[in-house]
Amino acid sequence: MNMQIKNQTGAALIISMIILVLMTLLGLSSIRTSSLEEKMTANLRDQELAFQAAEIALRDAEKRISGFANEHIATQDGNNENIWTTNAMDATPTNATPWWVERNEAWWNANGVASVNVENVATPPRYIIEQLVFDKDNAAMGTGSPVDGQIYYRITARGTGGSNQARVLLQSTVIKRY
Numbered sequence: 802m803n804m805q806i807k808n809q810t811g812a813a814l815i816i817s818m819i820i821l822v823l824m825t826l827l828g829l830s831s832i833r834t835s836s837l838e839e840k841m842t843a844n845l846r847d848q849e850l851a852f853q854a855a856e857i858a859l860r861d862a863e864k865r866i867s868g869f870a871n872e873h874i875a876t877q878d879g880n881n882e883n884i885w886t887t888n889a890m891d892a893t894p895t896n897a898t899p900w901w902v903e904r905n906e907a908w909w910n911a912n913g914v915a916s917v918n919v920e921n922v923a924t925p926p927r928y929i930i931e932q933l934v935f936d937k938d939n940a941a942m943g944t945g946s947p948v949d950g951q952i953y954y955r956i957t958a959r960g961t962g963g964s965n966q967a968r969v970l971l972q973s974t975v976i977k978r979y
Contacts, residue, residue, distance in 0.1 A: 847962035850922055851969040854960030858916035858926035859971050862956040866930065872952060872979045875932035883914050885931045887955075901929075901957045901970055909959050916958075926960040933974070951978040 879885040890912065891900035906924070913927025933953040954975045961968055 844967070847964060847967040848969070849962075850919075851960045851962035851967040852971075854916075854919045854922045854926040854962070855958045855969040855971040856960070857919055858928040858958035858960060859956055859973055861916040861926075862914070862928040862930055862958065863973065863975055866954055866956075866975050866977055869977060869979075879912065879929070883930060884954075885929060887931050887933050889931075890929065901959075901972075906965060913959060919960075921963055923961045923963060923965045926958060928956055928958040931955045931957070949979070951976050 873882040873884045875881070875884045875886040875889075877886055877889040879889070888894060888900060890904065890908075892903060909927050910924070913929055916926045916928060918925050931954065933955050935950055935952050937950040954977065956973050956975060958971045959968065960971075
């Protein structure tokens with residue numbers, strides 16, 4: 802028998818190395834994707850906490866308004882039961898940006914009414930109540946007296962998540978008859 806000895810070219814080694822490099826790249830890509838998804842989930846949780854905190858402050862303010870036995874006079878600085886006149890807190894009323902977008906955390910902490918403390922949030926949620934308009938009754942409504950009517954209030958609530966990076970602003974309008 803005549804046996805020929807073939808020289809090995811090392812093709813199996815080269816192919817193994819290429820497969821190993823591809824598997825390493827695939828593993829690194831999976832790790833990167835997993836870590837990105839983890840960050841996205843944490844941000845979503847933070848945003849959800851901020852939303853829930855703002856919602857709690859909004860409901861707290863609505864409950865407060867419904868408990869008013871008589872009308873509170875709104876002021877420019879909110880010093881009468883923290884009821885502000887419409888847009889009194891707007892630092893630059895000539896621009897189109899609403900005041901609640903312009904005001905920062907320090908302003909909210911100094912002027913907003915702190916709501917109940919919510920677990921796992923950076924700062925307690927806060928709210929501002931603005932008196933929008935007094936709608937007097939006409940002869941067909943109420944007693945017809947010029948002092949009878951209903952007041953429209955706008956509530957703006959601000960909540961933060963686990964960090965102050967996640968912020969949510971919510972608003973609602975409440976009508977109260979006196």
